[in-house]
Amino acid sequence: xxxxxxxxxxxxxxxxxxxxxxxxxxxxxxxxxxxxxxxxxxxxxxxxxxxxxxxxxxxxxxxxxxxxxxxxxxxxxxxxxxxxxxxxxxxxxxxxxxxxxxxxxxxxxxxxxxxxxxxxxxxxxxxxxxxxxxxxxxxxxxxxxxxxxxxxxxxxxxxxxxxxxxxxxxxxxxxxxxxxxxxxxxxxxxxxxxxxxxxxxxxxxxxxxxxxxxxxxxxxxxxxxxxxxxxxxxxxxxxxxxxxxxxxxxxxxxxxxxxxxxxxxxxxxxxxxxxxxxxxxxxxxxxxxxxxxxxxxxxxxxxxxxxxxxxxxxxxxxxxxxxxxxxxxxxxxxxxxxxxxxxxxxxxxxxxxxxxxxx
Numbered sequence: 001x002x003x004x005x006x007x008x009x010x011x012x013x014x015x016x017x018x019x020x021x022x023x024x025x026x027x028x029x030x031x032x033x034x035x036x037x038x039x040x041x042x043x044x045x046x047x048x049x050x051x052x053x054x055x056x057x058x059x060x061x062x063x064x065x066x067x068x069x070x071x072x073x074x075x076x077x078x079x080x081x082x083x084x085x086x087x088x089x090x091x092x093x094x095x096x097x098x099x100x101x102x103x104x105x106x107x108x109x110x111x112x113x114x115x116x117x118x119x120x121x122x123x124x125x126x127x128x129x130x131x132x133x134x135x136x137x138x139x140x141x142x143x144x145x146x147x148x149x150x151x152x153x154x155x156x157x158x159x160x161x162x163x164x165x166x167x168x169x170x171x172x173x174x175x176x177x178x179x180x181x182x183x184x185x186x187x188x189x190x191x192x193x194x195x196x197x198x199x200x201x202x203x204x205x206x207x208x209x210x211x212x213x214x215x216x217x218x219x220x221x222x223x224x225x226x227x228x229x230x231x232x233x234x235x236x237x238x239x240x241x242x243x244x245x246x247x248x249x250x251x252x253x254x255x256x257x258x259x260x261x262x263x264x265x266x267x268x269x270x271x272x273x274x275x276x277x278x279x280x281x282x283x284x285x286x287x288x289x290x291x292x293x294x295x296x297x298x299x300x301x302x303x304x305x306x307x308x309x310x311x312x313x314x315x316x317x318x319x320x321x322x323x324x325x326x327x328x329x330x331x332x333x334x335x336x337x338x339x340x341x342x343x344x345x346x347x348x349x350x351x352x353x354x355x356x357x358x359x
Contacts, residue, residue, distance in 0.1 A: 024245025024291075025350030029254075048258065049181050050103040050241060051076035053173060072173040074109035076100060080165045083357040085128065088202045089217030092165055093132035095293060097139035097147075098222045099244070099359060100169040105224040106240040106296065108179040108231060109171030114140070115149035116167050121160030132163065143222035145169070176235045183238040184259035186329035189305035191298045193226060193312055194219070194320040195271040196248050197290035200355045201279045210282070212275045221294030226317045230298065233311035239299035244359055246350050247289045251297045252335045253349045265325025266338045288337075289350050291358045299327060 020027040037045065044052050051074040080096045096116065104111040116136065120129065140147050198219040205216050223242060230237060239259070241251045248270070256263045272280075272287045280287045294317065300308050305323065312318030335347045 019356045020351075022245070022356070024247075024250045026348075027351070028245075029349060047180065050106040051109065051169070051171070053107055053180070072175075074104045074107040074171045074173055075168070076103040077166070077168040078103060080167070080359060081161070081357055082203070082359055083161060084203075084206060085132065085162050087206055087218055088215060089199075090220040090293075091132055091135050092163060093135035094139045095218075095220050095359060096165040096167050097136055097143060097145070098220050098293060099242075100167040101143045101145060101222045101224055102242045102294075102296070104169050104171035105222075105227040106179070106242055107171075107173060108177035108227065108237070108240070109173045110228070111143060111145045111169055111171040111222075111224050113170045114145055114147045114167055115151075115169075116147055116165055117151040117153070119160055119164040119166070120152065120154045121162050122154060122157040124160075124162050129163070139222070143224060174231070174235070177231060177237075179237055179240050181239060181241070181255055181258035182260075184255050184261050184263075184299040184327050185238060185301070186261060186327055187302050188238055188299040188327035189302050189323055190252070190263060190265055190325040190327065191300060191305065191309055191312070191321060191323050192243070192248065192270065193223070193296045193298070193318045194294075194322075195273050195276065196243070196292060196295065197272060197276045197280060197287035198295075199293040200247070200290035200358050201276045201285075201287075203358050204283060204285075204355060205279060208283070210279060212278065214273075214275045216273070216275050216279060219292055219294035221317055223294065223296055223317060226296070226312065226315045229311045229315045229318075230308050233307045234300070234304040236304050237298060237300050237308065239297075241297050243292045243295050243297055245291050247287070247291055248297065249286070249288045249335070249347050250349055252347065255297075255299065256335050257333050259327075260332050262328045262331040262333070263325060263335045264328055264338065265335070268338075268340050269322055269324045271320050271322050285355075288347065291355060293359065302326075 021031050054073045056071050082092050085092045101111045202216045202218040243251045252263050312321040337347045
């Protein structure tokens with residue numbers, strides 16, 4: 001079977017699935033590119049964005065145009081397997097809603113409707129499930145979305161790690177917005193909406209029993225309001241991506257590859273909380289590779305960047321937004337970091353799983 005897949009060589013080294021295949025890095029990219037994409041290939045799937053943009057005009061087939069035929073929808077799905085289920089700053093329920101809302105927002109869509117499937121393990125305390133369900137409801141209200149469909153399954157004790165949640169989401173894209181992973185252009189400015197690494201290190205601090213003078217909390221948050229403010233400042237944004245698995249490094253590499261451009265950034269310009277930096281040093285981790293759940297990366301035309309940055313800083317979820325670099329017509333497909341001592345280094349996709357089960 002492997003021999004029939006496209007360029008299967010990277011998969012031959014792993015006859016079984018390992019944790020790195022869910023990392024958001026190179027191994028996960030290989031799995032998608034060489035197994036799923038060739039078998040399921042279609043032009044919508046090949047967008048490979050946080051959500052898929054569906055333009056209903058293409059399905060009119062010569063019939064009289066209707067209201068829906070002029071509409072573009074964003075559609076996404078995600079699964080959440082985080083451990084622990086409850087962590088500093090949030091829980092799996094809030095994370096599931098925010099993660100799905102953010103995937104829709106990264107195409108410029110206004111999120112509207114969600115579904116949720118709950119895979120419950122026998123023995124899960126009812127009190128825990130009640131708390132998480134309440135978090136789902138509160139997160140939906142905060143993001144102004146409705147959960148309109150759901151499913152519940154129970155698996156035998158020892159087969160589910162407490163609770164998994166699968167979600168899907170639908171949103172509407174305004175007519176003047178065209179955001180996609182392949183739209184970055186030389187001259188674009190690269191902006192992050194805030195500090196990097198908060199979510200991943202919040203999870204690791206619990207797992208490793210680390211305590212800091214200032215507790216590390218997850219940054220999980222719905223970004224649709226921030227994106228709406230950015231688009232009000234300029235609808236000409238080229239790319240948006242929330243920096244989840246694989247962190248900032250994975251996002252920049254994905255966008256560089258999708259747009260066939262180069263990206264350069266200054267390490268000193270990237271905001272990282274002191275406590276997160278300290279935890280990363282203690283565990284030997286690079287904060288640029290650590291997951292976030294309430295931060296985005298934007299590629300914006302240079303002429304529009306200052307107005308968008310100002311709008312971001314005026315929003316509660318973008319007050320620490322920073323310009324970190326630019327898109328260049330050089331070293332296509334590569335991301336280069338300018339270091340604090342004046343040198344440069346290539347920032348590649350993470351090779352394996354740095355922090356498993358963080359979302």
